[in-house]
Amino acid sequence: MRIIFLLYHGFSESSGISKKILCQIKALRELGHRVNVCTYDMNKNRHRVRMMDEEIIEDYGTGKWAAVRKRISYDGIYRYAVAQEVNMIYVRSFHNANPFTVRLFYRLQKAGIKIAMEIPTYPYDSEYKGFPFFTRCGLQIDRLFRKTLAKRVNGIVTFSDEKTIFGQRTVRISNGVDFDTVPLRKTINNNSSPTLHLIGVAEVHYWHGYDRLIHGLGEYYRQYHDKEIYFHIVGGVWKSEMYHSQHAPGFHELITHYHIEKQVIFHGQKMGKELDELFDLADFAIGSLARHRSHIDKIKTLKNREYAARGIPFIYSETDEDFDRMPYILKAPADESAIDITKIIRFCSTLDIPPKQIRNSIYHLSWKNQMEKVIKEL
Missing domain, CATH: 3.40.50.2000 (Glycogen Phosphorylase B;)
Known part of the structure; x- marks a missing residue:
């Protein structure tokens, strides 16, 4: 199966989230699937770009307008998915349901591409307490459109016991482990230690x-x-x-x-x-x-x-x-x-x-x- 693993951010060497995502990608490849990774980042020229592996599929440029465009323009993802005859999109939710992500998912589904959307933590609204005003505004937009977005996916991947989220059926799994990357500790408890x-x-x-x-x-x-x-x-x-x-x-x-x-x-x-x-x-x-x-x-x-x-x-x-x-x-x-x-x-x-x-x-x-x-x- 041809799969795109879609992220709305890039990778960080010190991030536990990045390590988890890389383990998920590795697992899909070990299962025999061909996986391309779509990320958003800033390149050496300070251009905001959307990448498919090492290939730039959308260059938003620089400045404030580029910061806006990266939130509303997802045409590069759609064009790539259709041209490469992708079978499935696995997307990690960024709590960014809006008219533009809804449109992207609608077009992908019309093209016959299945979509699995992972919501890492649910419910998540309370996590935004104390966050900056602009960030909380983004959550309010997400609250307006997330049920509509959920209709445009084939299933929501959750680590909870919820059978449905935002009206969509869930695929309930556990967070996993890549045993190749987690070493066993060498010491055993010494009960007599002070x-x-x-x-x-x-x-x-x-x-x-x-x-x-x-x-x-x-x-x-x-x-x-x-x-x-x-x-x-x-x-x-x-x-x-x-x-x-x-x-x-x-x-x-x-x-x-x-x-x-x-x-x-x-x-x-x-x-x-x-x-x-x-x-x-x-x-x-x-x-x-x-x-x-x-x-x-x-x-x-x-x-x-x-x-x-x-x-x-x-x-x-x-x-x-x-x-x-x-x-x-x-x-x-x-x-x-x-x-x-x-x-x-x-x-x-x-x-x-x-x-x-x-x-x-x-x-x-x-x-x-x-x-x-x-x-x-x-």
Whole structure:
């Protein structure tokens, strides 16, 4: 099958989203399909361009008008798809339903091309709280046209349990793992160690709820304790989460209040060997602890799967049917309470599951298996 993987943005080497997309593309190719990747980017001459692999299919030029054109002109995609006799478009939603994307999808369907639209997180409206005015205006346009856009696709790919989204049937899959790109951690928990290292890897937003962990860490250090705990935060932290969070005290405020500056370590973005070394140091991982803030209960996050592929036990608060009953999982309540650090310590002290066994439990969640479901159900 000839497939276009359509993105409304480019790739970033440090982006977890980019890594996920590349794994999805790799999986489709391993399934025997010919996949072209359509991206939007800015070239060396500062021209805004839409690319099909390395080929420019639409050059919008420079300046303000170019910034407008890239949001309304999708003719290059249509012409390429028809000329190359493409069978299917797999598009990652950018929350950009509008008359122009509706028109593109309508024309593609009229040409007999199937469309699968992935909505990475649903519902997503609440995620825009605190975003700039212009960004929130874009969401309002999306709200006006997303049901119409949904009528122009053959199925919506979701990582939730929703059977329909915006009136369209869904193809329900899990976030997957490319085991070739996620190494197994080398260390095994040492229950007798006087220290416990926690790791959270994310571009940190309010729904990650790391403030709950920091709050719990502060309360732990106010009491008698016999184990030193370190929380390693790996990835960028939004300024709104570090200071004056709208949902909870900012990280800086909590750390200062409890005098735990040495216990919370901000590493920034790490990749490759540096990231692997941090996982080798860690005993326990931190997933999302506040999806309830964005009104999400059931979700199959990529991070949970990456933690399991690394072979590290972890905690989260949402409902994830792939992991809820796993023995290496500790569930946190989906509320605003501080995370009980002593529970984590007790859990780790009794856990005796080697990293390889954790990894083996999710081999059915490979990206190849997940993308095959999309092809079969579309």
